[in-house]
Amino acid sequence: MSEIAAPLRRSEQLGEEIEERIVTGQYRPGMRLDEQDLADEFGVSRTPVREALIHLASAGMIEMRPRRGAIVAQASPTRLCEMFEVMAELEAMCGRLAARRITPAEQAELLDAHRACEVARDANDPDAYYHLNEVFHQRIYQASHNSFLAEQADALHRRLRPYRRLQLRVRNRMKTSYSEHQAIVDSILSGDGEGAADKLQRHVVVQGERFADLVASLSALQVQNPA
Template sequence: MADIGAHSGGGRVKNGHESLEASPGMTLAERLRQKLEGAIAAGHLEPGSRLDEQEIAQRFGVSRTPVREAFRLMAANNLVELRGRQGATVRSIKAQALIEMFQVMAELEGLCARLAARRVSLAWGAEIGKVHQQLVAAGETGDIDVFYDINQEFHEAIYEASRNTFLAEQTRKLRNQVAAYRRRVTRMPNRIADTVREHEAIMRAILAHDPERAHSAMRDHVNLLGDNLLDFLAAFE
């Protein structure tokens, strides 16, 4: 089985249990959720793979109870599938579902961009500009993981700039759902250069307070990414 949290600096401790990072005031179930969601988003847990209550409980040195509760919480975010009396599995998304999800995501991110263009303040404009500069720099060095993270920050900045916390949360969730698949596509040939160019168009529209252009630029950006992702998957399956 995939080694959960293998990347997060020495998760395993001497007693054989993986640590849940001392997080006072947080329940075990919540800490487990964070750990497991991270592992899913990072791709350490294969989509479709079964989540064994006992195994996970033993791995983290807790009882089944908080593990089960964590599963229920993750079902909230559509990251795991609960089939009654048949256990929990990491949600695996078929190509058809990905198409559908990107269609929705394009609309939601497009709305974020539209609202951001209408509402963005000078401070936020500067923030977005700064993140974009970092992205350009990361694109030049070619460090894909750094690029991926800053790309995320760019979108996050636009979510915030929309000043619609519900929309921001909804879009974030959707983004997390497809994260495991998205990450793979960053490595495609011209993806980095394209992304930088598309982001620039989005940013310019927002800073120019042009809602419709921001909307369509973001929509196109997300749709292009979706197309790339589907091409990528088609090549493997």
């Protein structure tokens, strides 16, 4: 059975729209996000807006400040690179443990998630691939059977969500990502912990050309969306 993403709640939909606007520069670092203004803009009550802002604050995308409300957090390219380095190490640990501990049922779930990503890749749908890619990585976290590690990996993954989405829009990145997934799956299913760790680390870390692509994408989007 193919993996099917569950429908998003209204607050989750708002959260994704707001974080997308943050990463594309429409909502610039330091900008105040007013609950009522957002509610009016999206045609909803303040309740789902407030829930979305609380979620984004927990993910580090915004800061909740006394008397100022929600403020878009600042993250420099260097800071993003540092976070991706940590993310890569957490994922490597998950992959190493998953290769040793994954159950037959979890193997089937990982393969389902991988095949779902293939469908999105073939459809050239980066947004669908982004959501299904999250499911794929979640399957690896769960298969590590280390709940603390999975919680830490999930928390940082959420913090980097909009930037991982942005990366998928770089030319050929979706196709390359899927090929990297295949190598990761092969290592995990064969019980090769070190191979899985190495492939996941290289899959996630942002260095060299990938770092340059990320910086260029951020810069280009800021030019398209001036303050």
